[in-house]
Amino acid sequence: MTTRSSTDAARVIPEATVARLPVYLRALTALADNGIRTCSSEDLATAAGVNSAKLRKDLSYLGSYGTRGVGYDVDYLRYQIAREIGVTQDWPVVIVGIGNLGHALANYSGFRSRGFRVVALLDADESVVGQSVAGVVVRPFRDLEEIVREHDVAIGVIATPAVAAQDVADRMVAIGITSILNFAPAVVAVPEGVDVRKVDLSIELQILAYHEQRKANGADAAAAVAVETGGGAA
Amino acid sequence: MTTRSSTDAARVIPEATVARLPVYLRALTALADNGIRTCSSEDLATAAGVNSAKLRKDLSYLGSYGTRGVGYDVDYLRYQIAREIGVTQDWPVVIVGIGNLGHALANYSGFRSRGFRVVALLDADESVVGQSVAGVVVRPFRDLEEIVREHDVAIGVIATPAVAAQDVADRMVAIGITSILNFAPAVVAVPEGVDVRKVDLSIELQILAYHEQRKANGADAAAAVAVETGGGAA
DNA sequence: TAGATTGTTAATCGATTAACAATC
DNA sequence: TAGATTGTTAATCGATTAACAATC
Numbered sequence: 001m002t003t004r005s006s007t008d009a010a011r012v013i014p015e016a017t018v019a020r021l022p023v024y025l026r027a028l029t030a031l032a033d034n035g036i037r038t039c040s041s042e043d044l045a046t047a048a049g050v051n052s053a054k055l056r057k058d059l060s061y062l063g064s065y066g067t068r069g070v071g072y073d074v075d076y077l078r079y080q081i082a083r084e085i086g087v088t089q090d091w092p093v094v095i096v097g098i099g100n101l102g103h104a105l106a107n108y109s110g111f112r113s114r115g116f117r118v119v120a121l122l123d124a125d126e127s128v129v130g131q132s133v134a135g136v137v138v139r140p141f142r143d144l145e146e147i148v149r150e151h152d153v154a155i156g157v158i159a160t161p162a163v164a165a166q167d168v169a170d171r172m173v174a175i176g177i178t179s180i181l182n183f184a185p186a187v188v189a190v191p192e193g194v195d196v197r198k199v200d201l202s203i204e205l206q207i208l209a210y211h212e213q214r215k216a217n218g219a220d221a222a223a224a225v226a227v228e229t230g231g232g233a234a
Numbered sequence: 235m236t237t238r239s240s241t242d243a244a245r246v247i248p249e250a251t252v253a254r255l256p257v258y259l260r261a262l263t264a265l266a267d268n269g270i271r272t273c274s275s276e277d278l279a280t281a282a283g284v285n286s287a288k289l290r291k292d293l294s295y296l297g298s299y300g301t302r303g304v305g306y307d308v309d310y311l312r313y314q315i316a317r318e319i320g321v322t323q324d325w326p327v328v329i330v331g332i333g334n335l336g337h338a339l340a341n342y343s344g345f346r347s348r349g350f351r352v353v354a355l356l357d358a359d360e361s362v363v364g365q366s367v368a369g370v371v372v373r374p375f376r377d378l379e380e381i382v383r384e385h386d387v388a389i390g391v392i393a394t395p396a397v398a399a400q401d402v403a404d405r406m407v408a409i410g411i412t413s414i415l416n417f418a419p420a421v422v423a424v425p426e427g428v429d430v431r432k433v434d435l436s437i438e439l440q441i442l443a444y445h446e447q448r449k450a451n452g453a454d455a456a457a458a459v460a461v462e463t464g465g466g467a468a
Numbered sequence: 469t470a471g472a473t474t475g476t477t478a479a480t481c482g483a484t485t486a487a488c489a490a491t492c
Numbered sequence: 493t494a495g496a497t498t499g500t501t502a503a504t505c506g507a508t509t510a511a512c513a514a515t516c
Binding site (some may be wrong): 247250285287291303304 | 506507508509510511514515516
């Protein structure tokens with residue numbers, strides 16, 4: 001049985017911090033790959049793309065893993081963050097929906113090296129079943145329960161068309177999956193206790209478009225002011 | 235020249251709201267597809283997966299597009315949100331890096347219907363150049379500047395390996411692209427005024443893993459307490 | 469008019485940041 | 493010891509939420 005030390009009970013890590021821990025982990029791995037053994041909060045913050053005050057505040061929720069006047073031991077901090085996230089062991093994952101995106105996900109080498117193991121690819125379409133993708137044979141969706149039980153899968157990835165997403169999520173939840181990463185462009189409803197994270201390509205682009213449009217309007221507005229006041233570039 | 239009405243100047247839409255507008259837009263489209271002409275904030279909130287107070291607060295930043303006692307006209311609200319985001323016209327987009335993910339992105343039909351048009355696929359690898367993907371011939375990366383100028387591209391998508399991401403971003407910025415969607419598992423640094431959004435598959439999975447681990451620990455802790463106190467399921 | 473639902477207020481909550489005492 | 497850098501404090505900022513007056 002897993003036990004937690006008495007100090008763990010006090011730790012409540014803010015959600016915003018949790019979302020940045022994997023970013024720090026990746027930055028530390030990059031530093032280690034470059035042969036860097038020690039880094040300051042400033043170094044790591046730069047590598048992770050945040051400011052150093054935020055980084056130190058985030059790390060303070062995990063414990064005191066640095067040395068004042070010196071900085072952080074890269075490997076030690078990396079291990080502590082990996083342990084906190086829970087990726088010191090591999091998590092078995094199933095991917096449902098082996099279309100273009102499912103293919104790309106199945107072939108993504110980053111899963112394996114970052115704490116995940118794709119144990120099965122599933123598709124409801126019989127013409128896809130039996131194909132070999134990334135060295136794994138696609139199995140029929142109806143095998144989900146058997147696979148989840150066999151490998152004790154807790155995390156499911158949905159890469160189906162939007163219309164199928166809710167049905168797939170319902171089935172996953174019924175079988176005991178409690179974490180879902182949803183790539184389908186649809187909102188899926190799940191019961192309390194199940195986590196869903198959503199990745200949506202066109203939503204990300206639309207957020208960029210909004211800011212892009214404001215930049216264009218801002219430039220126009222500035223130009224208009226320049227014309228009105230007779231001003232111009234220096 | 236684009237002009238803005240005097241009321242627009244007062245509008246500063248919070249970033250959290252901006253990120254949800256595309257979700258509302260998608261939910262409204264789904265309602266319209268189901269033949270629904272009018273909806274309450276409660277209806278739309280459910281479809282979008284948020285609570286109705288948040289939805290009304292978000293919409294209030296755009297203006298007063300509802301009718302008290304009645305609700306919102308689906309098509310009208312949809313148009314107003316699309317206009318606010320800036321997706322009533324198409325945005326030309328280039329995708330750089332036509333590996334597995336680039337293929338999937340090129341084939342993603344959701345771009346076209348949601349305000350984006352993929353005008354070019356680029357890759358630095360000569361063995362990929364010339365291939366036809368989603369009906370578009372892949373061109374060499376060095377053609378980026380020509381394509382950006384020809385189509386007035388403002389948004390670039392990076393789907394290259396991590397090592398190439400910063401170089402591609404630098405080139406995009408040098409040529410005048412001011413919004414970047416980065417799928418490469420690397421932090422890219424850009425100057426002030428350039429927006430970068432990052433989509434990272436393994437980071438999303440790691441966030442799920444963290445919560446999954448806590449669920450497991452929580453269950454263990456509860457079980458331990460049950461054992462200690464002699465308690466059990468009712 | 470009565471019922472329904474919006475748009476807004478105000479309170480609460482959570483996240484960010486600068487500054488600095490602690491300490492290596 | 494002197495210099496460097498962490499871990500923490502406290503102030504600020506932004507986001508969420510419930511409640512309800514406005515009004516269709």
